[in-house]
Amino acid sequence: MKTATLLSLLLLLSAFTGHAQTQLQGSVxxxxxxxxxxxxxxxxxxxxxxxxxxxxxxxxxxxxxxxxTLVVSFLGYTxxxxxxxxxxxxxxxxxxxxxxxxxxxAVVISAGAFEASDEKRSALLNSRDIVxxxxxxxxxxxxxxxxxxxxxxxxxxxxxxRGGDSYETKTFIDGLQVATPYNxxxxxxxxxxxxxxxxxxxxxxxxxxxxxxxGQALSSALLLQSQDLPEETQTGISLMTIGGSLSRTKRWxxxxxxxxxxxxxxxxxxxxxxxxxxxxxxPETKSGSVVxxxxxxxxxxxxxxxxxxxxxxxxxxxxxxxxxxxxxxALRNQNVFFNSTYxxxxxxxxxxxxxxxxxxxxxxxxxxxxxVYAGSNTWNGKTVLIGDIxxxxxxxxxxxxxxxxxxxxxxxxxxSAVRKGVVDExxxxxxxxxxxxxxxxxxxxxxxxxxxxxxLQKNALSPxxxxxxxxxxxxxxxxxxGHFYQTPENDYLKYHTPLSFEKAKHYILxxxxxxxxxxxxxxxYYKNYQHLIRYNATELKDATDLNNGGHGYARGVEFFFRDxxxxxxxxYWISYSYLDSKRLYKGYPVAATPGFASxxxxxxxxxxxxxxxxxxxxxxFSYTSGRPFxxxxxxxxxxxxxxxxxxxxxxxxxxxxxxxxxxxxHVACNNLLGIDNVYGYRFAANPGPDGQYASLPxxxxxxxxxxxxLLVSINDAKK
Amino acid sequence: xxxLFLLPLLFIALFANxxxxxxxxxxxxxxKMEASKNAEEMQNAANQLTRIANAEPKEWLPNYYAAYAxxxxxxxxxxxxQRDQTLDKAQVFxxxxxxxxxxxxELYVLQGYLHQARLVISPMMRGMKYSGLASAAxxxxxxxxxxxxxxxxxxxxNAFNTPKMFGGGADAAKPILAKAKEKxxxxxxxxxxxxxxxxxxxxALLAKCQ
Numbered sequence: 045m046k047t048a049t050l051l052s053l054l055l056l057l058s059a060f061t062g063h064a065q066t067q068l069q070g071s072v073x074x075x076x077x078x079x080x081x082x083x084x085x086x087x088x089x090x091x092x093x094x095x096x097x098x099x100x101x102x103x104x105x106x107x108x109x110x111x112x113t114l115v116v117s118f119l120g121y122t123x124x125x126x127x128x129x130x131x132x133x134x135x136x137x138x139x140x141x142x143x144x145x146x147x148x149x150a151v152v153i154s155a156g157a158f159e160a161s162d163e164k165r166s167a168l169l170n171s172r173d174i175v176x177x178x179x180x181x182x183x184x185x186x187x188x189x190x191x192x193x194x195x196x197x198x199x200x201x202x203x204x205x206r207g208g209d210s211y212e213t214k215t216f217i218d219g220l221q222v223a224t225p226y227n228x229x230x231x232x233x234x235x236x237x238x239x240x241x242x243x244x245x246x247x248x249x250x251x252x253x254x255x256x257x258x259g260q261a262l263s264s265a266l267l268l269q270s271q272d273l274p275e276e277t278q279t280g281i282s283l284m285t286i287g288g289s290l291s292r293t294k295r296w297x298x299x300x301x302x303x304x305x306x307x308x309x310x311x312x313x314x315x316x317x318x319x320x321x322x323x324x325x326x327p328e329t330k331s332g333s334v335v336x337x338x339x340x341x342x343x344x345x346x347x348x349x350x351x352x353x354x355x356x357x358x359x360x361x362x363x364x365x366x367x368x369x370x371x372x373x374a375l376r377n378q379n380v381f382f383n384s385t386y387x388x389x390x391x392x393x394x395x396x397x398x399x400x401x402x403x404x405x406x407x408x409x410x411x412x413x414x415x416v417y418a419g420s421n422t423w424n425g426k427t428v429l430i431g432d433i434x435x436x437x438x439x440x441x442x443x444x445x446x447x448x449x450x451x452x453x454x455x456x457x458x459x460s461a462v463r464k465g466v467v468d469e470x471x472x473x474x475x476x477x478x479x480x481x482x483x484x485x486x487x488x489x490x491x492x493x494x495x496x497x498x499x500l501q502k503n504a505l506s507p508x509x510x511x512x513x514x515x516x517x518x519x520x521x522x523x524x525x526g527h528f529y530q531t532p533e534n535d536y537l538k539y540h541t542p543l544s545f546e547k548a549k550h551y552i553l554x555x556x557x558x559x560x561x562x563x564x565x566x567x568x569y570y571k572n573y574q575h576l577i578r579y580n581a582t583e584l585k586d587a588t589d590l591n592n593g594g595h596g597y598a599r600g601v602e603f604f605f606r607d608x609x610x611x612x613x614x615x616y617w618i619s620y621s622y623l624d625s626k627r628l629y630k631g632y633p634v635a636a637t638p639g640f641a642s643x644x645x646x647x648x649x650x651x652x653x654x655x656x657x658x659x660x661x662x663x664x665f666s667y668t669s670g671r672p673f674x675x676x677x678x679x680x681x682x683x684x685x686x687x688x689x690x691x692x693x694x695x696x697x698x699x700x701x702x703x704x705x706x707x708x709x710h711v712a713c714n715n716l717l718g719i720d721n722v723y724g725y726r727f728a729a730n731p732g733p734d735g736q737y738a739s740l741p742x743x744x745x746x747x748x749x750x751x752x753x754l755l756v757s758i759n760d761a762k763k
Numbered sequence: 764x765x766x767l768f769l770l771p772l773l774f775i776a777l778f779a780n781x782x783x784x785x786x787x788x789x790x791x792x793x794x795k796m797e798a799s800k801n802a803e804e805m806q807n808a809a810n811q812l813t814r815i816a817n818a819e820p821k822e823w824l825p826n827y828y829a830a831y832a833x834x835x836x837x838x839x840x841x842x843x844x845q846r847d848q849t850l851d852k853a854q855v856f857x858x859x860x861x862x863x864x865x866x867x868x869e870l871y872v873l874q875g876y877l878h879q880a881r882l883v884i885s886p887m888m889r890g891m892k893y894s895g896l897a898s899a900a901x902x903x904x905x906x907x908x909x910x911x912x913x914x915x916x917x918x919x920x921n922a923f924n925t926p927k928m929f930g931g932g933a934d935a936a937k938p939i940l941a942k943a944k945e946k947x948x949x950x951x952x953x954x955x956x957x958x959x960x961x962x963x964x965x966x967a968l969l970a971k972c973q
Contacts (some may be wrong), residue, residue, distance in 0.1 A: 082806035095807040275895030
């Protein structure tokens with residue numbers, strides 16, 4: 045009997061198909077009432093469902109009964125869930141999907157921001173652009189110098205942004221501030237960025253109005269995003285006229301390790317090509333680095349980067365105050381840098397980023413009889429939490445702390461006493477900011493940053509705001525505003541005079557239009573400086589008063605156009621910056637335009653792939669209007685201008701294989717036309733017997749700089 | 764006593780019923796995907812496969828096909844952001860499948876295919892990165908199953924689309940595609956639901972290399 049019951053039960057199960065069906069139908073529309081086509085409408089956890097048709101209508105039947113959840117989802121919209129009772133007749137459903145603004149990203153904040161990314165097509169530059177920009181010599185800062193907002197300062201090689209001094213621009217790797225982004229050098233020998241562009245998959249250059257996440261920079265933030273796991277196991281060899289490097293990258297499933305060693309010596313090159321300076325020890329650098337990556341989960345990543353560099357140089361430099369003969373200048377530098385970050389996403393909506401950096405830097409400088417030792421240790425720690433709240437708000441909030449110890453020993457001459465400078469600073473900061481999407485076309489990013497300097501015993505609160513509005517299918521307008529604070533440089537802090545933060549306020553208005561593969565940007569800005577460092581002598585060492593009494597302004601208009609469409613396999617961009625800036629700072633007697641603040645800067649960058657000869661050619665033309673300098677033989681202050689500065693650089697990369705391994709032969713030359721550029725003049729402190737102040741021009745170390753490099757990558761997978 | 768024998772039978776029957784339902788649903792959805800000629804039809808097929816994948820969280824195949832349909836969909840879409848977002852979705856399904864079946868060669872093939880789909884959205888900017896990622900995934904697929912014809916097909920396609928100056932081109936692709944042809948000829952899927960695509964495309968590409 046019981047067997048029969050079981051059997052009939054089995055039969056019943058197989059005959060389950062005969063059950064009553066419930067019809068579900070309705071329409072799916074977006075917020076504007078337009079039908080959503082292709083939306084997936086289904087019962088949660090079941091096969092039963094349908095897609096919406098051209099009119100946004102759906103219809104399906106189910107054999108299920110009771111309470112069920114109806115799910116409606118489509119790309120770019122927030123998924124809707126609705127309870128339905130299948131035991132009853134269900135009337136036609138009308139469902140409205142709300143656009144998920146974060147997913148759509150129709151409008152982005154572009155005021156002040158230049159993004160370079162290998163991933164995002166919206167980015168204006170990618171890391172390959174950095175390497176292939178002629179005249180940049182594969183230096184990140186050099187390539188950034190072809191973008192609007194920068195003023196070229198050849199003798200420094202650093203970034204000067206919108207009338208700001210170089211110390212007003214800070215560099216960040218994976219969100220963490222880098223204490224020594226440039227290599228150490230002596231006056232008139234330009235520095236380079238310490239980091240190879242190949243380490244990074246993306247960069248964002250902000251010439252103002254940046255996020256509340258970043259502080260301690262009055263003018264600009266350069267954000268570098270390090271690479272994730274490298275693709276393949278490989279060995280890299282590079283041979284250059286100025287040195288060479290060897291690297292080995294090993295890739296496992298979720299882990300990678302790369303080790304590299306580099307040796308640079310300009311001696312062979314500088315012996316061959318006549319130099320204006322009298323070198324005693326041509327620049328030489330030994331360095332090594334380790335890069336470790338580990339994917340801890342599908343969304344988690346642990347990164348470690350460590351590098352050590354040891355460099356030295358020595359030369360005899362002309363000094364206008366020392367007519368007896370040149371002064372022997374020598375510099376030795378040691379630098380250790382660690383950067384470690386961890387990122388993980390929780391429940392798809394919360395991302396935690398945390399990291400730490402350590403920098404140890406040591407400079408031994410000798411100039412004539414004077415000897416200076418400067419050493420610093422810097423620790424940075426930061427934790428950021430990013431959360432998606434609802435469908436239109438992304439919140440970023442975080443804490444940051446910096447510990448910095450700086451020691452300087454200054455020996456004017458062998459008989460004088462050692463003057464010691466000591467700065468121990470701790471800076472803590474907290475910030476919160478939110479991207480709020482107000483409809484499809486408007487996004488606002490209000491933010492607030494609080495900072496405390498224990499050395500200064502001061503707090504600073506910086507409000508920030510950025511807004512972007514899409515005005516047409518291709519164009520958008522953005523606005524950015526913010527307060528920015530920076531602790532004065534160690535050179536001032538070491539006197540232990542009560543000082544305060546330097547401050548800048550930014551106002552930026554931007555229009556950007558993207559049509560096809562062309563981008564047009566026009567940006568205007570006004571920047572107001574307060575509490576700049578001032579002292580009452582031409583040279584800081586002669587000053588008796590050091591205070592925050594300085595101020596200044598910078599305003600300008602910038603233009604950028606990039607076209608990757610018109611020329612087949614070609615790409616060009618034009619960037620132009622106009623700057624009007626004056627400041628009263630340092631030992632200035634009156635407000636004046638500083639030497640780095642040239643009024644007009646123009647860059648034309650053109651790159652072309654020439655397939656028949658497998659060569660990628662790049663050329664960069666740059667123009668900088670005459671740079672201001674102070675001529676004590678004339679009335680007034682900073683009243684003179686140098687001649688206009690021009691540069692035409694060329695580079696070519698020939699792509700080939702060497703014994704089956706991908707090989708690039710790269711040649712580059714700066715200032716091809718050999719134009720005699722003068723960066724400025726240095727005048728004697730005292731007039732000569734004729735009552736005139738003698739002067740010496742500041743000029744590049746050589747008329748041209750040429751480079752030949754051979755890069756080979758030996759890939760294990762493709763033997 | 765007898766009912767003790769029948770009890771397992773009942774469970775088998777229950778299980779078989781569910782299995783049959785799952786297989787029927789998957790077969791139906793795959794047929795729709797094969798027949799898709801435009802983005803709308805492919806979207807519908809992808810939706811249907813998504814429903815099956817969501818309802819069968821323990822089966823790798825529906826997740827595999829949901830990812831596959833979404834990748835195929837991107838080749839029919841025009842908007843580049845939409846294509847990228849669709850691939851993000853495909854990656855979610857693929858990750859789920861990889862969690863269920865980490866040693867399955869076909870899943871690495873699909874990962875390579877997904878990387879290729881990323882690449883074609885912006886070859887100039889993404890070429891270097893994604894062709895490397897694709898070949899790494901595909902090499903892994905050949906290690907897990909040296910007889911997987913799709914791995915060779917996509918490796919050949921990767922080589923074909925790589926510029927000559929980086930060691931690609933028709934000459935480099937030809938021997939790999941010839942190998943794919945060989946492997947396709949020998950390939951017999953263990954069940955009608957297992958991956959069995961790419962042969963005609965591989966042959967067409969091989970013809971282009973001649």
